[in-house]
Amino acid sequence: MLAAQTKQSENISREYTYTQADFEKVKKMIYASTGISLSDSKMNMVYSRLARRLRVHSLKSFKEYLNLLENAGSAEQQEFVNALTTNLTAFFRENHHFPILEQHLKTCKKPQPVNVNDSPDLKDYLEKRRNQQKIHIWCNASSTGEEPYSIAITAIRAFNSMTPPVHILATDIDTQVLQKAREGVYSLDRVEKLPQNVLKEFFYKGKGKNEGLVRVRDEVRELITFRRLNLLDDNWLIRGDFQAIFCRNVMIYFDKETQYKMLKKFVPLLDDGGLLFAGHSESLQHAADLFKLRSNTVYEVAKK
Numbered sequence: 603m604l605a606a607q608t609k610q611s612e613n614i615s616r617e618y619t620y621t622q623a624d625f626e627k628v629k630k631m632i633y634a635s636t637g638i639s640l641s642d643s644k645m646n647m648v649y650s651r652l653a654r655r656l657r658v659h660s661l662k663s664f665k666e667y668l669n670l671l672e673n674a675g676s677a678e679q680q681e682f683v684n685a686l687t688t689n690l691t692a693f694f695r696e697n698h699h700f701p702i703l704e705q706h707l708k709t710c711k712k713p714q715p716v717n718v719n720d721s722p723d724l725k726d727y728l729e730k731r732r733n734q735q736k737i738h739i740w741c742n743a744s745s746t747g748e749e750p751y752s753i754a755i756t757a758i759r760a761f762n763s764m765t766p767p768v769h770i771l772a773t774d775i776d777t778q779v780l781q782k783a784r785e786g787v788y789s790l791d792r793v794e795k796l797p798q799n800v801l802k803e804f805f806y807k808g809k810g811k812n813e814g815l816v817r818v819r820d821e822v823r824e825l826i827t828f829r830r831l832n833l834l835d836d837n838w839l840i841r842g843d844f845q846a847i848f849c850r851n852v853m854i855y856f857d858k859e860t861q862y863k864m865l866k867k868f869v870p871l872l873d874d875g876g877l878l879f880a881g882h883s884e885s886l887q888h889a890a891d892l893f894k895l896r897s898n899t900v901y902e903v904a905k906k
């Protein structure tokens with residue numbers, strides 16, 4: 603089977619020399635750095651995604667590129683990761699999660715109000731802390747931003763305020779999608795399925811040279827902090843007390859062992875009653891000691 607594949611892949615006429623051995627090396631490298639487990643059927647996908655990088659460096663073969671990658675600094679390694687991640691996403695994807703989130707935000711432990719008059723000496727400090735009394739949500743694998751913006755819009759609706767007491771940490775390993783997410787600018791086809799009132803309330807419509815584009819309103823963007831974070835890293839350097847963690851459609855790229863390790867690290871980060879939202883094809887049955895099903899792909903901690 604492997605020999606047949608090698609032959610087939612070597613016989614395809616391609617701009618750059620690309621062998622089964624190159625593909626195996628790519629698989630190893632991307633697995634080691636991101637946990638993404640590429641199946642054998644992805645050989646052509648890898649070629650077309652990485653060919654761009656060979657073009658940038660004016661190389662002739664994948665072998666040359668992989669050698670360069672091994673000796674290159676982190677900038678090219680990040681480009682390699684950016685090229686191989688799959689970033690498919692959409693506003694209000696898996697829509698059934700958002701009413702559950704809205705209800706959860708309305709009923710979960712509210713930020714504790716701080717009475718600044720209790721301690722006049724500490725007034726400044728307490729004022730500052732009062733402003734920090736937020737419900738925290740972590741959206742990891744946030745891709746180009748549609749998911750965290752959908753969460754932010756849901757929070758605004760839950761509190762009926764453009765400044766709800768909610769803060770969203772949105773992370774991804776791919777620096778290119780994070781940049782796009784921070785900008786919050788989308789073409790009209792990305793928002794065509796959104797109801798008109800949502801478009802009007804939460805987006806600016808581009809005019810002139812920005813015709814055909816929309817930008818997420820500043821108030822919505824201000825609820826989110828975007829950061830690079832590799833879910834495979836041992837230390838995420840983030841504090842706990844999240845009322846919700848969105849980890850959707852990324853576990854499918856990981857093997858069960860990697861999924862379990864990551865899920866175990868979510869447990870202490872969730873506040874009491876906190877919810878974990880998973881993707882539609884991501885079952886947590888193998889981690890039943892950590893999470894139990896609350897409703898359709900929404901989980902809560904089994905025990906702490």
Ligand SMILES: C[S@@+](CC[C@H](N)C(=O)[O-])C[C@H]1O[C@@H](n2cnc3c(N)ncnc32)[C@H](O)[C@@H]1O
Nearest residue numbers: 636687690691743745775776832833850851852
């Ligand atoms: C298919 S998208 C899912 C986007 C969004 N969560 C959704 O459900 O619409 C998968 C995302 O996971 C990110 N990703 C893959 N491996 C990762 C890792 N090790 N750490 C963090 N993010 C990762 C990719 O960059 C990509 O943006």
